[in-house]
Amino acid sequence: MQNLYIGVMSGTSMDGIDIALVNITEKKVKSIVSACYPIPSNLKQHLLTLCETKQTSLQNLGEIDHKLGKLFANSINNFLENNKIDKKQIKAIGCHGQTIYHAPNGNNPFTLQIGDANIIAAKTGITTIADFRRKDMAYGGQGAPLVPAFHKAVLQNKHINRVILNIGGISNISVLIPNHTVIGYDTGPGNVLLDGWIKQHLGKNYDKNGLWAKTGKINQDLLNLLCKEDYFQMPAPKSTGRELFNLPWLHKKLAGTNLKAQDIQATLVEFTALSIANEINKLKIQSTLPCELLVCGGGAKNPLIMQRLSALLPSWSVLTTDTKGINGDDMEAIAFAWLAYCKINNLPSNIPEVTGANQAVCLGVIYQ
Known part of the structure; x- marks a missing residue:
């Protein structure tokens, strides 16, 4: 029925x-x-x-x-x-x-x-x-975030440490560790800055396959500055959105710099991936069970973000939720x-x- x-x-x-x-x-x-x-x-x-x-x-x-x-x-x-x-x-x-x-x-x-x-x-x-x-x-x-309750209902597995990562405009995680309380929160920006920056400079709604970002180089000074945002030091529970991470916020961080637009895009990709990986590394999972990071949302289609997550989280299998039957x-x-x-x-x-x-x-x- x-x-x-x-x-x-x-x-x-x-x-x-x-x-x-x-x-x-x-x-x-x-x-x-x-x-x-x-x-x-x-x-x-x-x-x-x-x-x-x-x-x-x-x-x-x-x-x-x-x-x-x-x-x-x-x-x-x-x-x-x-x-x-x-x-x-x-x-x-x-x-x-x-x-x-x-x-x-x-x-x-x-x-x-x-x-x-x-x-x-x-x-x-x-x-x-x-x-x-x-x-x-x-x-x-x-x-x-509200989606972790749903993630728990459909994706929890008692034999696997799983983190479900949604990369929409903002990124959020649901942490499903066997025999532990479910936690989840917004890690920070997902696509919101990437989409806004390419729209401003190339008139495109998003950077398909991260192709524009691939033409740029990561600027470490800018990356360090972006990572100093107070939100990342706040303990969970926490949530955020466009009211914090937006183009005016980015322009303030860029004041006094003279970087190529594509270098800023490359740095924003690294910023997105690093802000996610830093939160997952904070979990300090002590289990011998395998660890899976299941990614959904628009960011899962960006191979550059997925590659960086795999590199930054070497002990995790980085997959899409499609591999578990959920588009x-x-x-x-x-x-x-x-x-x-x-x-x-x-x-x-x-x-x-x-x-x-x-x-x-x-x-x-x-x-x-």
Whole structure:
């Protein structure tokens, strides 16, 4: 018997809307079909400006929230039509929404995802679950990362030390060590700086296969400066996003330097890989079990990043999650389908040791 859910994710990179149809039971999570739909360039630019300048009017914010909700809904309806899926078969949609600001620290922590879920529910006619992060924060957590709970459910293996690494705009890890508490957190930048830098200089959305970075040379002084960012000295639980790692942040670090653009791109690749490897090396795993680093997200397609991770982590087998039966492009969309399943079935879906919440809770809000 099928138990169908749809997961929707548009991540920090904003390179598209990932949609996955997933069959979920108590014992199994199986992705059936997936697709990626583009975000119109003008809307994407509005979102990037919102994230990086942190300035807008209430009118503009409300309109973008509305437009994004309609885009999510239309994309889901196209997905259903293209794949000849009867919407009556779908139990619920799990939609993360687009994060435009994440501030988990301070006296009044908050996070803001937009893309009106009321519109999604109305235009699709399907129960929609959204606003996953704020319940965790209400219980003292970071509201992120949420995917480690899903990773634990589908990828934990009692005979293997596994770290699941998602390299989206921001990189995050889930640490699945047998007989140990699951931990997970954002390690720092993934593709966000790489994509922004090549867009600024070559007008491309990303550096395919790291080809431009390969033409440059790593600048050690710049690399050292980037690695001194305070975030890397913070203990977990911790989470971050575009509100910290963005092009204005990079330009401040570059003040007074006169480096070639391709050398900066090469250095940013090394920065991404090194910031990840440093966190994994901090784990100091004492087990004799084999160690696997399973990579998903857009960064898994960058051979230069994958090569550097293998070189920086010689005792780890660096693989993609595709080798374990989960398409790396779909991982987070599948995870939010699973989070919707948890909400519908009133199951806890955060891991307090990961987010810092004071208890496990069922995340998400139901829109009908």
